[in-house]
Structure formats: structure tokens, C-alpha cells
Amino acid sequence: xxxxxxxxxxxxxxxxxxxxxxxxxxxxxxxxxxxxxxxxxxxxxxxxxxxxxxxxxxxxxxxxxxxxxxxxxxxxxxxxxxxxxxxxxxxxxxxxxxxxxxxxxxxxxxxxxxxxxxxxxxxxxxxxxxxxxxxxxxxxxxxxxxxxxxxxxxxxxxxxxxxxxxxxxxxxxxxxxxxxxxxxxxxxxxxxxxxxxxxxxxxxxxxxxxxxxxxxxxxxxxxxxxxxxxxxxxxxxxxxxxxxxxxxxxxxxxxxxxxxxxxxxxxxxxxxxxxxxxxxxxxxxxxxxxxxxxxxxxxxxxxxxxxxxxxxxxxxxxxxxxxxxxxxxxxxxxxxxxxxxxxxxxxxxxxxxxxxxxxxxxxxxxxxxxxxxxxxxxxx
Amino acid sequence: xxxxxxxxxxxxxxxxxxxxxxxxxxxxxxxxxxxxxxxxxxxxxxxxxxxxxxxxxxxxxxxxxxxxxxxxxxxxxxxxxxxxxxxxxxxxxxxxxxxxxxxxxxxxxxxxxxxxxxxxxxxxxxxxxxxxxxxxxxxxxxxxxxxxxxxxxxxxxxxxxxxxxxxxxxxxxxxxxxxxxxxxxxxxxxxxxxxxxxxxxxxxxxxxxxxxxxxxxxxxxxxxxxxxxxxxxxxxxxxxxxxxxxxxxxxxxxxxxxxxxxxxxxxxxxxxxxxxxxxxxxxxxxxxxxxxxxxxxxxxxxxxxxxxxxxxxxxxxxxxxxxxxxxxxxxxxxxxxxxxxxxxxxxxxxxxxxxxxxxxxxxxxxxxxxxxxxxxxxxx
Numbered sequence: 127x128x129x130x131x132x133x134x135x136x137x138x139x140x141x142x143x144x145x146x147x148x149x150x151x152x153x154x155x156x157x158x159x160x161x162x163x164x165x166x167x168x169x170x171x172x173x174x175x176x177x178x179x180x181x182x183x184x185x186x187x188x189x190x191x192x193x194x195x196x197x198x199x200x201x202x203x204x205x206x207x208x209x210x211x212x213x214x215x216x217x218x219x220x221x222x223x224x225x226x227x228x229x230x231x232x233x234x235x236x237x238x239x240x241x242x243x244x245x246x247x248x249x250x251x252x253x254x255x256x257x258x259x260x261x262x263x264x265x266x267x268x269x270x271x272x273x274x275x276x277x278x279x280x281x282x283x284x285x286x287x288x289x290x291x292x293x294x295x296x297x298x299x300x301x302x303x304x305x306x307x308x309x310x311x312x313x314x315x316x317x318x319x320x321x322x323x324x325x326x327x328x329x330x331x332x333x334x335x336x337x338x339x340x341x342x343x344x345x346x347x348x349x350x351x352x353x354x355x356x357x358x359x360x361x362x363x364x365x366x367x368x369x370x371x372x373x374x375x376x377x378x379x380x381x382x383x384x385x386x387x388x389x390x391x392x393x394x395x396x397x398x399x400x401x402x403x404x405x406x407x408x409x410x411x412x413x414x415x416x417x418x419x420x421x422x423x424x425x426x427x428x429x430x431x432x433x434x435x436x437x438x439x440x441x442x443x444x445x446x447x448x449x450x451x452x453x454x455x456x457x458x459x460x461x462x463x464x465x466x467x468x469x470x471x472x473x474x475x476x477x478x479x480x481x482x483x484x485x486x487x488x489x490x491x492x493x494x495x496x497x498x499x500x501x502x503x504x505x506x
Numbered sequence: 507x508x509x510x511x512x513x514x515x516x517x518x519x520x521x522x523x524x525x526x527x528x529x530x531x532x533x534x535x536x537x538x539x540x541x542x543x544x545x546x547x548x549x550x551x552x553x554x555x556x557x558x559x560x561x562x563x564x565x566x567x568x569x570x571x572x573x574x575x576x577x578x579x580x581x582x583x584x585x586x587x588x589x590x591x592x593x594x595x596x597x598x599x600x601x602x603x604x605x606x607x608x609x610x611x612x613x614x615x616x617x618x619x620x621x622x623x624x625x626x627x628x629x630x631x632x633x634x635x636x637x638x639x640x641x642x643x644x645x646x647x648x649x650x651x652x653x654x655x656x657x658x659x660x661x662x663x664x665x666x667x668x669x670x671x672x673x674x675x676x677x678x679x680x681x682x683x684x685x686x687x688x689x690x691x692x693x694x695x696x697x698x699x700x701x702x703x704x705x706x707x708x709x710x711x712x713x714x715x716x717x718x719x720x721x722x723x724x725x726x727x728x729x730x731x732x733x734x735x736x737x738x739x740x741x742x743x744x745x746x747x748x749x750x751x752x753x754x755x756x757x758x759x760x761x762x763x764x765x766x767x768x769x770x771x772x773x774x775x776x777x778x779x780x781x782x783x784x785x786x787x788x789x790x791x792x793x794x795x796x797x798x799x800x801x802x803x804x805x806x807x808x809x810x811x812x813x814x815x816x817x818x819x820x821x822x823x824x825x826x827x828x829x830x831x832x833x834x835x836x837x838x839x840x841x842x843x844x845x846x847x848x849x850x851x852x853x854x855x856x857x858x859x860x861x862x863x864x865x866x867x868x869x870x871x872x873x874x875x876x877x878x879x880x881x882x883x884x885x886x
Contacts, residue, residue: 136574136886137597170825192787192826194516212826213771213781216846217517237772240845268827269772269781300824391593392617392649401593401649407572408886411791411858444680445550445857446572446592447648465620466596477825478791481862484885505864506516506788 128430131489131497132468137389138408140483141470142177142500143432145491146383147365151181154347154364161353166190166209166340168362171477174486175203176500181365190342190360194221195505201230209233209340211296211360213261213269216244226254233257233293237271242281246288255291259338260329264321265314267300273324282334294338295329297322298360302345306374306419311349318346323355345376366476369426373418379426379434384480385470386425387487388448390463400450400463404471406443412478424448425471432470435461440471508810508848511869511877517769518788520863521850522557522880523812525871526763527745531561534727534744541733546570546589546720548742551857554866555583556880561745570722570740574601575885581610589613589720591676591740593641593649596624606634613637613673617651622661626668635671639718640709644701645694647680653704662714674718674737675709677702682725686754686799691729698726703735725756746856749806753798759806759814764860765850766805767867768828770843780830780843784851786823792858804828805851812850815841820851 132141158165167181170192178200179185188207191197197208198221206229214222214234225232236242236258249256260281263270271278285292302314318341326336341353342360353359366384367377388404406424415422424440427450437456442449448471452460463469473479480486486500512521538545547561550572558580559565568587571577577588578601586609594602594614605612616622616638629636640661643650651658665672682694698721709716721733722740733739746764747757768784786804795802804820807830817836822829828851832840843849853859860866866880 133597136601137595138886212783215517215769215771215783217513217769221516238845241772244846263774266777268824268829269774389595389597391595392621394643394649397646403592403595406792406858407861407884411793411855412786413791413793444648449648465618466624475791478786481787482884504787504862506518 128468132387132430135387135487137468138386138404140480140486141385141387142366142486142488143383144488146381147180148491150364150367150377150381150383154361157348158359161350163353163356164188164358166358166360167365168192168211168342168360169196169200171362171365171480172502173480173504174500174502175199177365177486178203178205188358190362193506194218195503197225197230197232199503201225201228206230209235209259211235213237214241214245219244219248222256223248223252223254226256231257233259235259235261235296236281237261237269238277239281239284242284242288242290245290246284249288249290255289257291257293258285259293259296259340260325262295262297262322262325264297264299264318265301267298270297271325273321273328278325278328279332279334282329282332286334292335294336294340295322295325296340299341299343299346302343303370303374305345308349308375311345311374311376312351315346315350318343319350319353319356326355344371345374348376363476366480368476369422369472369474370414370418373415373420373422379472382472384476385428385432385472386479388469388471390465390467390469392465398451398460402448402450402469403446404440404448405446407445408482409440409443409448409471409473410475410478410482412473412475414474422474425473428470428472430468430470512767512810512848515767515867517848518766518784520860520866521765521767522746522866522868523763524868526761527560528871530744530747530757530761530763534741537728538739541730543733543736544568544738546738546740547745548572548591548722548740549576549580551742551745551860552882553860553884554880554882555579557745557866558583558585568738570742573886574598575883577605577610577612579883581605581608581612586610589615589639591615593617594621594625599624599628602636603628603632603634606636611637613639615639615641615676616661617641617649618657619661619664622664622668622670625670626664629668629670635669637671637673638665639673639676639720640705642675642677642702642705644677644679644698645681647678650677651705653701653708658705658708659712659714662709662712666714672715674716674720675702675705676720679721679723679726682723683750683754685725688729688755691725691754691756692731695726695730698723699730699733699736706735724751725754728756743856746860748856749802749852749854750794750798753795753800753802759852762852764856765808765812765852766859768849768851770845770847770849772845778831778840782828782830782849783826784820784828785826787825788862789820789823789828789851789853790855790858790862792853792855794854802854805853808850808852810848810850
């Protein structure tokens with residue numbers, strides 16, 4: 127049964143299921159509240175002011191961003207407590223200071239003395255004590271210092287004694303994306319907590335301030351059982367969830383709030399292919415499920431109402447073509463989809479798929495109400 | 507030696523080397539002219555009006571696009587002979603007609619009777635004989651009919667007798683991306699030529715018109731030795747080239763005209779990692795070289811001037827972090843890159859990487875001249 131509200135939409139386009147999104151946001155908010163920590167949601171997934179109003183505490187609360195462009199847009203929308211969660215480079219400090227001058231408390235992230243010295247120099251030159259967090263590594267994923275690295279105290283001292291504002295320590299348990307199930311993810315959460323609490327202790331033992339102790343990745347944020355010593359949690363993709371998160375049991379496929387609406391544009395009957403207009407430009411090239419237990423190709427195929435069609439995935443994608451076919455091991459019946467049929471595709475990775483689009487079409491929680499459109503932005 | 511013109515740029519951002527781009531465009535133009543066929547360049551790679559002026563004949567000539575959004579933007583810029591090279595769906599015909607009303611001759615593509623009937627119905631209703639090409643399959647890559655499929659004549663008849671304009675046949679040898687070297691690609695080119703020439707013959711033998719016989723993929727366009735019976739060639743990625751094209755010897759790495767400028771934001775000395783601000787948001791998730799002879803990770807690392815640094819690639823990418831490290835088999839020295847160092851990354855796939863950005867910063871052919879900025883667009 128087609129939804130008449132979707133008919134006027136040009137495909138491919140992004141759909142958001144408002145009810146699922148609200149449920150996802152509430153789930154993490156309740157979990158972190160129960161653990162006694164505050165939430166600093168990551169806005170890199172949605173990159174939308176309208177979406178930020180849902181995900182931030184009171185619509186305006188503390189936020190994390192992945193680019194200065196995000197910081198600038200969200201600051202312009204009145205969000206004034208923002209953490210820029212990517213290591214700062216000296217050339218970006220002018221824009222950091224401009225945000226402070228505009229009334230946004232933007233906190234930067236770093237893990238080496240060279241960065242700390244640049245932040246200190248900019249703080250001195252501007253008279254603004256730039257707030258800075260030190261990145262801690264709990265699992266070898268990417269950046270950060272370990273709690274026992276002498277550089278931790280060195281960096282802390284450079285910041286604190288040089289006139290920047292040493293705010294605390296931050297960890298992102300990025301390797302938890304490879305852990306399947308809540309128990310395994312809880313172990314990563316505990317490792318993340320210990321890394322950052324130990325780092326905070328090391329700083330405090332060196333008479334350095336460390337008011338903020340921040341952890342976060344979507345799997346660990348949901349799996350954590352105890353966050354003693356932690357003050358805040360960050361997560362981003364939980365707003366929409368995606369097939370990667372479903373593949374490691376952080377959510378169910380039915381929790382995924384983001385999909386791409388597509389139209390069937392052809393067939394290759396001899397190969398059992400249905401061709402649709404959601405190629406990699408609409409889905410992104412992200413193949414995050416490729417190494418998971420179930421490879422979902424470029425996405426799971428649903429009917430126009432969002433109901434999963436058993437066995438069907440986008441097995442291959444060109445720029446503007448998606449090839450829909452059964453998973454290799456599927457033996458059931460595959461329905462016919464005449465040219466013009468509308469389908470929805472659930473994405474591997476919500477952050478990547480959303481980034482291919484300029485707006486969201488939001489299916490409202492209230493049955494039958496009109497769709498709304500949220501803009502999203504990109505760039506740096 | 508840093509280039510002072512690049513210093514003001516915010517990273518990550520896209521750079522275009524104008525001299526290389528012009529050389530790439532000239533190379534294919536000369537080759538197709540020698541073969542006696544016209545060129546209908548694909549604008550899906552650049553998606554930029556400024557870039558289109560370089561690549562189209564006389565800056566305004568026949569073009570191919572992959573979305574109606576492209577057709578609309580380029581038509582608005584005065585480009586009035588456009589082929590929409592993705593199978594048409596009935597819901598998109600209103601926009602096709604609107605483009606005709608606005609003075610753009612937009613040709614659609616199809617490969618089944620249901621599409622042809624929709625095009626015929628729209629032609630009748632509007633009084634505009636919509637130009638249509640029939641897609642031919644030469645290698646099982648994606649869409650299209652084979653020359654001996656009875657549906658070819660059926661589709662041709664529906665179009666021709668129903669009042670649409672049957673323009674001809676079109677083939678895209680997409681599987682040629684897997685062929686290494688000019689000889690292997692020339693075989694795909696000949697297979698592509700034969701498929702489409704045979705289809706044209708079949709239509710003509712059935713008393714159907716077939717003035718246009720169109721082939722094209724970047725590898726076959728460059729490798730073709732004889733295009734007898736073909737009237738036009740399409741190609742897109744040749745404007746910039748990329749590591750995938752270099753990996754199959756269509757070009758050299760030194761021909762790649764597109765790169766991402768990035769800044770070093772940290773290190774993990776124990777792992778030999780340099781962290782930069784070109785993650786997958788800047789590079790795209792495209793890993794087209796993963797299955798080639800040399801896996802180039804998320805891209806080949808160059809210095810700020812564009813000189814390849816031996817052995818270094820982006821081995822891993824998160825949303826806004828790229829991890830630079832030597833290729834697994836590299837045994838040479840790796841230079842140190844202090845925080846703040848600017849580097850360039852050559853992309854796997856120019857179409858995908860460019861799509862992550864909103865503008866190009868163009869390094870002019872004339873030494874020392876100021877950079878220019880070309881805007882690019884996305885959407886559907």
C-alpha cells in the first residue's frame with residue numbers, strides 16, 4: 127500500500143521515521159540518566175539544526191561536533207556549549223576564537239604538546255582561555271594518549287600553566303564497533319571508563335584540574351553498566367541507528383530511523399536483478415556490514431512503508447544505480463517490482479548515507495500528518 | 507616548500523590541477539577525433555558549470571548527466587543537448603518535459619517496454635516527442651538489452667510508433683574497469699562497439715530509425731582502436747582521473763588532477779601513524795583500489811605541492827580522521843610530519859571524492875597565478 131505523502135518526493139531521497147528517532151533518543155537519554163551522567167550528543171550524524179533540537183537536552187544543550195562548519199552552524203542556532211571532537215590543528219584556531227567571540231564556548235581536543243602550545247599561544251594572543259580536553263586512547267583505535275604516558279602530564283601542564291583552560295579528558299572506544307552483543311560491548315565500555323578515569327586521576331595527582339571526564343561511542347554508551355568517575359557520555363549514530371549497529375546487536379533493524387526512498391528503473395530478469403535509482407551516490411560507498419556476520423551489501427530493501435522484504439539487499443551499486451537481488455543464501459520467493467515501484471533501503475552507516483543528501487523528509491509520529499523537511503549541511 | 511596560495515584554504519578541501527585536467531581532456535578529445543566520432547562528456551564527475559566549460563566541445567556542446575538535478579543546472583547554464591544516462595522512471599517525466607519546455611533537448615534512456623510506454627504517454631500528453639535511447643548490454647555489467655533480444659525491437663516500435671523520438675542505442679562497458687592495460691580494455695571496447703552496432707543494425711533492419719550509436723566508459727573510450735558504426739563516445743572520470751584508473755593503466759598517477767588538501771592533526775608514534783583531517787567524509791568511502799594489484803587504501807599521500815611521497819597511503823579512515831602510514835610492504839624511510847603539515851591525498855575514485863565537497867580550488871596552469879574556486883552541486 128503506497129503512502130500518498132511519499133508520492134511527490136523525488137527519488138532517491140532520505141526519509142526519517144520520527145517515532146523511531148524519538149524512541150532511539152529516549153533510550154540513550156534514559157540509560158545515561160540512570161547511570162548518573164550527562165549526555166553530550168554528537169551532531170555529526172544528523173548535521174541538521176532541526177534534528178539537533180530533538181537530540182540535545184532541552185533542544186539546546188551540550189553538543190559534540192566533528193567539524194568547525196558544524197560548530198559555526200550550531201552556534202548560529204544558539205547552541206553555545208560545543209566540543210569539537212577532532213584533534214585541533216594550529217591553522218584552525220582563528221575560527222575557534224571567532225566562535226568564542228560570537229558567544230560560543232567551543233572546546234578543542236588534543237593529544238600532544240605541539241597542539242597544546244598552539245592553543246596556549248592563541249589563548250595568550252586573544253585573551254581567551256581556550257577550553258581544551260586531552261584525548262585518551264583506550265583501545266588503539268585512533269588518537270589519544272594512554273593514562274600512563276608521561277606526555278599526558280606534560281600536555282596538561284602546557285595547557286594549564288600557559289593560560290588555556292584544561293577541562294579534562296576524553297576517550298572514544300572506537301574498537302567497540304567490532305564487539306558483538308551487549309556483554310562484549312560492556313567490556314569495551316569498562317575499558318574506556320578505566321582509561322579515562324585513570325587519566326583524570328593522573329592529572330589530578332599532578333595538581334592539574336580535570337573537571338570533565340568524557341566517554342563515548344554508540345556501542346559503549348548503550349552497554350555501559352557503571353560509569354563511576356565519568357561525567358559525560360557522547361554518542362551520535364544512535365539517533366538513527368543503522369545496519370552496522372544492528373549487526374552488532376546495539377539495536378534491531380526495526381529501530382533504524384533512516385532510509386533512502388528509491389524508485390525501480392529497470393530489471394535484468396535473467397540475473398534476477400531489479401535496478402533502482404539508489405546507487406552509491408544516494409547510499410554512500412560505506413560497506414560497514416561487509417565484515418559483519420551478515421553482509422547487507424549496500425542496504426536492506428524494504429517496501430515503501432518501511433517493512434523489510436525478506437532476503438533482499440542492494441548487492442551492488444554504481445553512481446546512480448542500485449542492483450537489488452536476494453542475498454546469496456536466500457531461498458525464498460522474491461516479489462516482482464514493476465518499473466516505478468517505490469522501495470526503501472536501510473543504510474549500512476547512517477552518518478555516511480545522510481552525508482550524501484541535503485535534506486531529510488520526516489515522516490511524523492502522528493499518523494497521517496504531513497511530512498516535514500529538515501535541511502542538512504556539509505562542508506568544513 | 508609550501509605553496510603560499512594554499513595556506514588560506516581550510517582543510518580538508520578539494521584541489522584541481524588545471525594543467526593536468528586540460529591535458530586529460532585534450533588526450534581523449536584528440537583520440538576520439540582521430541577515430542572520427544564525437545564526444546558527449548559525462549558531467550557527473552565534476553558537477554560544476556565552470557568545469558563543464560573545459561570538458562564540453564566549445565564549452566557548451568553535447569553532454570551526459572546522471573541526475574535530473576544535473577540536467578537542470580546545466581540547462582540553466584545554456585547547455586541544451588543533454589543525455590540523461592540513467593534508466594528513466596515514469597515519475598521523472600514531468601521534470602523531463604519541463605526541461606524541454608525550457609529549451610533543453612533532454613534525451614532519456616530506457617531498456618523495457620514499460621518505460622517506453624510511459625515515455626510515449628508523456629510525449630502524447632505534452633505534444634513533445636521525447637527523445638529516447640535504448641540501453642544495450644555488452645558485458646553483463648548492469649542494465650540494457652542484448653542486440654538479439656526481441657525486446658529491443660519491441661521497445662523500438664513502442665517508441666517510434668507511439669510518437670516519442672527513437673534516437674538510437676547506447677552502451678556502457680562498465681566491466682572494462684576490471685581489465686588491466688590497453689589491450690584488454692581494447693577488447694572490451696570492441697565488444698561494446700559490436701553490441702551497440704549490432705543493436706543499431708537490428709533496429710534498422712526492422713525499419714526503425716537509429717541515428718545515434720553511443721558507447722562509453724573511460725577505459726574503453728581511451729583504448730578503442732576502431733569505432734566503425736559508432737557516432738559518439740561518452741566518458742567522465744577522464745577529466746580528473748584517479749587511482750582506480752591508474753591501477754588499470756588508463757593513466758599514470760601523475761595524470762591525476764584531483765586531490766584533497768589535508769592538515770596533520772596528530773600522531774601515534776608507537777604505531778607509525780600520522781593522523782590527518784582527511785577522513786572518509788573528505789575522501790569518500792570508495793575503496794576502488796581494494797581489489798586491484800596495489801591497494802591504495804583511502805588514497806596516496808603527496809606533499810603539499812602534489813609530489814607523491816613513496817610508500818605512504820591513508821590506511822584507514824574515520825569520519826574526520828585519516829590515518830597515514832606506509833603500505834604494508836614498504837621498507838623505505840617515512841618522513842616526519844609535524845602537526846600542522848599540509849599534505850595532499852590522491853583519491854581512489856574522483857566521482858566519489860568530489861561528491862563529498864561543495865567546491866574545487868583550482869591551481870591554475872599559469873605558474874604563480876591566483877587560485878580560482880569552482881562551485882559544485884549535488885542532489886537529485
